[in-house]
Amino acid sequence: MDALWEILVIITVVVLAGLGLLVGYLRRSGTKGAPPVTPPPPAREAKTREANTYTPSSTARIDTSRGAPQAPAPAPVQPVAPEPVDVAEASVEEEVPAPAIERPESARGRMTRLRSRLASSNNNLGKGLLSALSSGKLDDAVWEEVEDTLLGADLGVDATTEIVDGLKRRVQVEGAPDAETLESWLHAELLAQVRPDMDRRIAGSRVGDRPAVIMVVGVNGTGKTTTVGKLARVLVAEDKDVVLGAADTFRAAAADQLETWGARVGVPTVRSEKEGADPAAVAFDAVKAGQEGEVDVVMIDTAGRLHNKVGLMDELAKVKRVIERQSPIDECLLVLDATTGQNGMRQAEVFAGAVDITGVVLTKLDGTAKGGIVVLVQRELGVPVKLVGLGEGADDLAPFDPVAFVDAVLD
Template identity: 55%
Template sequence: MTDQTWFLPAVLGVVLVLLVVGVVLLAPRRRRRGQAGAPPHVPTAQAPESGVGEEPEGAPEGGRPGLVDVPLPETAAPSVEGPEPVASRLVRLRDRLARSGSFGQALLGVLARDHIGEGDWEELEDTLLAADLGVGPTTELMESLRTRVRVLGTRDADSVRALLRELLLAQVDPAMDRALADSPSLGADDELHPATVLVVGVNGTGKTTTVGKLARLLVASDRDVVLGAADTFRAAAADQLATWGSRVGVPVIRADRYGADPASVAFEAVRAADEAGADVVIVDTAGRLQNKAGLMDELGKIARVASRRAPIAETLLVLDATTGQNGLRQARVFAEVVPLTGIVLTKLDGSAKGGIVVAVQRELGVPVKFVGLGEGPDDLAPFEPDAFVDALLA
């Protein structure tokens, strides 16, 4: 009886210990299963230090980062949105530009007068210059317009409008190639690589926002896109880009610390896009203009390092259309630093400044490829010369 009294509590004790151990061991597994439907923790792409011209070596401990989604906090994470189709956004943006047609109205107001004197021609020239058309283009257009009006002897508003449209369209130059490289192409190794798009411009022009809007535009065109947050010197830039990426389900490669090497982030973004078979990788760059030498070194290194994985297909300059001649000075600096292939004009919500399209194309010799006409996520569209001129003269 004494043996049984001792044995039973011992057995119960052993069983109790085993139960406790089992609960402890199984608890983590149950938590993981319970979180299966939630966004996983995603490591960011750390940017290892590398010298100018050197290919970044390796990644942070735990392996080189691959194609990753950067999640938002659970309280702010939106569902994936469906971007507006390209065709419908073009119609909406045309209408918006036409409704602010103060530029065309001012021109036609002068040209429709019964008698156009020297003072009227000067008023017309001032209107063109105020619209940021530029001195050279304005002089050419005025000379052509005065000659044509004098030779044709026309005075009715419709005829003058048609003549003005023809001359303005010639200044905008519809023959320029405005297509964006948005498909994989063969590299030097005869392998297909994603189209790499570098986006440059000073802070405050809407550069990072433009990268997000461009991603939405490409997603609406059924392109697979990866974003690279290589503006590592502005703390909010990577977070802002991650927000844009989350909204349309586009993965973002970013550094895990402030001030990381931008070229390394760009390289990781291109490598991740390449390995995932994406169509396009868009790299956001820093927009500092404190000194041209530093800007040249940084952008040159980004382009050089990123192109070791895939050739650079596009370098787009983002300009604020409302900054006028200051924007043109910025454009000159960037054109000296990197070979630009296209321009994105933001904040073109008032056609009174529409002449900047002509001025910047004339200055840089590269086409305006996209325009932004508002703050909405889909307020970015491919630039159409005919529609733009028609909207100016509406």
């Protein structure tokens, strides 16, 4: 009996074991060919949900009736004031202070103040004349020496002849003079040639309901643009409102140079940003700006040009015509380099034929002993020397003073 039960138990164990093996086999065979399960990727959304999910703290109260934790009410968020920002430090470009506007002194009497420069440049003329005339007997050899000295100073043949003849007449009437008398005679003869009676005023005031228009012309290298800038300072010193026109559109730096001169004294410059633009158009716009702004003076700087270039001279005449469509030109100043002497006269004659010259500006007069160019220019052109350049400083342009000039020549 006991053996029978043992056999039944063994059979039962074997059957159960076989069933277990069968079930395991079926499970394994059922998963074959099934697609692999892809684990959830750590996507950005999961991170977002995780971040937005509230995680209760250890102090959260547990609601036993619902079986879920209940979080305490969140504390109100306190606004955080933004930190102050230093604008100066945060700015990429520091603010550059505007340059101080200069206030030039009046130009009246400036030539007298600069007399020493003029005297040093012309002392050969004065000393040569006084030395020849005070050497003793005034014979033909002395008068010939006087003539050579005057011609060498660029006075020209006509002026030289008139001065020598005038001195001879005085000697015949009054006899041989002493040194002091001789110097006074020479002063009178030279002053007569410089023509103190000429009107040397600059058109620097409004004419009726429009500004005065000044046009500045000359050959290359005479200092034309610099002269315009310095003349602007002279006018500003006289409390004049000025507009500059940069009609020299062929020289790359001309407009920049003129604009810099104007900015120093608070004077605006009308210019074209395009190199090689029509100079007549720039001049027209400058005059128009001056009329609209009701200024006192409009000054037009033109390109330097060789007097023997017909096309360039025709272009200068065109600039003049275009300006005159809206305003008369009250002043046309010719800038001449005093160191060129008589060679500059041919230039002056051609310019006078293209435009109506009303006055001459002699630059670099402090750098030449040939001060007689003043006399020669006035005689040949029939117009006065109105301004002279006596140095490279900003205020070394002086209204021409005939008496101060002759005093300096004979100093």
